[in-house]
Amino acid sequence: MPQESNIHIQFKQMSIQLNLGGLSFCIFNPSLSCIESIYHLPLPPTMPLLVVEKELQDYLKNERALCQDFDTIKVIHNNQDFAFVPEKLFASEHLFEYLKFNVQEYRNQIISHDTLEQEGMINVYIPNASVNRILRETYGIFEYEHFTTLLLKVLLMHNPQKKPAVYAHFEKGCFHLVIFKEGKVAFFNYFTFEEPIDMLYYLLFSLEQLSMDTEVTPIYLLGDIIRNSEEYYLIYKYVRFIYFLPPQKSNPFCQNMDPTLARMNFILTHTF
Structure with a gap:
């Protein structure tokens, strides 16, 4: 009698982040234990819903890497709602x-x-129901969470004892600010800004309200921010200890990625 095969075909995994300006797709190859590729589909916030749906449907059909089978898919809704x-x-x-x-x-x-x-x-x-529907029609069942839920989970991995620290996750024209104090999450807010100086005001005002000493408390940066940016220099001017948050040790497949790319897609790449 032929013996039953115990071979398990290990498909790749994917995370999808729905931002206000489009979607990002991250493919993880478990066989190689690495992030294989990241794709971005820009969809301006002003684009009509029917056009957004058509653009997304076409993109999912035409981008070959996104047409394969995946073991798991995690969808991340990133909005201010x-x-x-x-x-x-x-x-x-x-x-x-x-x-x-x-x-x-x-x-x-x-x-x-x-x-x-x-x-x-x-x-x-409030998740994006129309995009969820298209993804469900394309891939079937998947899990989804809000971006801020995953952001907080990642920060708790970095700071499990909740020591005094500040974390700022940047996107274009906005940032999430999370502050740990006295062994708890003391502050979590979302700010939009037009000028970098407005960002600095929100940051320093929040720290002042919580009596956080900028000479002692470290701030960790992640997301869409680089060292040679006006935002970085402004923060550096007023906060003594400033760091870029490194990939978590439990995610070694991020270690060999381009640091700027990994930082910009920090949460997207930490869902596996």
């Missing part, structure tokens, strides 16, 4: 109540939530 709620105060029947001060316009969208059990927090947010 989110709110962290203490688990003790959370009630699933009041989801919109937690978002009413964060969401400019609400049209009966789907509201989802992620649980951070370690912190006793719930992240309530």
Whole structure:
């Protein structure tokens, strides 16, 4: 009798990040334990929804690397329609109540939530339902979370004891600011800015409100920021200890990537 084969075909894994300006795709090859490729599909925020859907459908059909089978797919929704709620105060029947001060316009969208059990927090947010639908039609079942949920998980990996520290994740014209103090997440906010000096004001004002000493407390930078940028020089002028957050040790496949590329796609590459 022929013996049953125990060979398991190991497909690649993919993470997809939905930003306000488009989508990013990251393919991980588990056989080689490395990030194989990263793709970006720019979709301006002003683009009509029907055009966005058509552009995405065409891109998924024509980009050969995205047409293969994947073992797992993780979708990350990155928008400002989110709110962290203490688990003790959370009630699933009041989801919109937690978002009413964060969401400019609400049209009966789907509201989802992620649980951070370690912190006793719930992240309530509005995912991009139309993009989720297209991805589901293309790939079938997948998991999704909000960007800020994953960001906080990564920062807790870097600072599990929650020592006093500041983390700033930059994107074009905005940044997430996370502050640890007294063994807890003391601050988490999202700021938009037109000029770098506005960014500096938000940063220093937030630190002042929490009585954080800029001569002692380190700040870690990640996302779309480089050393030769005005944002970096402004922060360097007022904060004594400034670092770029390195890839986590549990993700060795990021170690050989171009540092700027890895930093710009920090959360996207830390989902595997």
